[in-house]
Amino acid sequence: MNHRYLAFALARITLGINFLGHGLVRLPKLDAFRTGMVKDFERTFLPGPIVSAFATVLPFIEFALGLFLIIGIFTKQSLAGCAILMMILLFGTCMKEAWDSAGSQMLYALFIAFLLFNLEYNSLSIDTRKKPSTY
Numbered sequence: 001m002n003h004r005y006l007a008f009a010l011a012r013i014t015l016g017i018n019f020l021g022h023g024l025v026r027l028p029k030l031d032a033f034r035t036g037m038v039k040d041f042e043r044t045f046l047p048g049p050i051v052s053a054f055a056t057v058l059p060f061i062e063f064a065l066g067l068f069l070i071i072g073i074f075t076k077q078s079l080a081g082c083a084i085l086m087m088i089l090l091f092g093t094c095m096k097e098a099w100d101s102a103g104s105q106m107l108y109a110l111f112i113a114f115l116l117f118n119l120e121y122n123s124l125s126i127d128t129r130k131k132p133s134t135y
Contacts, residue, residue, distance in 0.1 A: 008121035012069050015111060019082065020066025026059035033059065044095040054088075061085060072125020076116070083112045 026033045037055035038048050065085070068078040086109045093102045122128060 002121075004118075004121045005123045008115070008118055009072070009124035011111075012072065012075065012115060012122065012125070015082070015115065016066045016069030016071075018066065019062045020070060023059040023061070023063025023066060027063065030056065030059060040096060041092065044092075046092065046095055051092075072122070072127055075122050075125055075127050076119055079112055079116045079119070083109065083116070086112060 034052055034055040038051050041048070041051045061081070062085075065078050065081050068074050069082075086105055090102060090105045090109070093105060
């Protein structure tokens with residue numbers, strides 16, 4: 001097996017575990033997570049109801065994106081979804097002036113961009129199970 005295909009699969013699954021884990025730990029405590037997020041954004045111009053709605057759906061989105069990346073289904077769309085989600089999260093982080101977190105989110109964005117850039121190596125996934133092997 002070509003090392004690039006293996007590296008892509010391992011990186012994709014690692015990112016998937018990260019997103020799945022974020023969603024998984026937040027779902028059982030959704031009310032507390034939502035309340036905490038609304039409180040965190042009180043000093044920004046973002047309206048509480050919008051923050052609350054976003055905090056309600058965020059764990060479900062993270063869970064779904066993570067699961068899709070782990071099993072390798074809708075990989076391109078899932079990575080694009082991760083990138084868009086990171087943009088939204090980064091915007092909120094900047095509104096809170098949480099610059100350390102913003103730097104961390106930029107690393108996520110770079111990692112996601114790296115995977116998208118190397119999508120041609122996505123052969124160990126459900127997405128590509130019907131395609132002939134190129135390694």
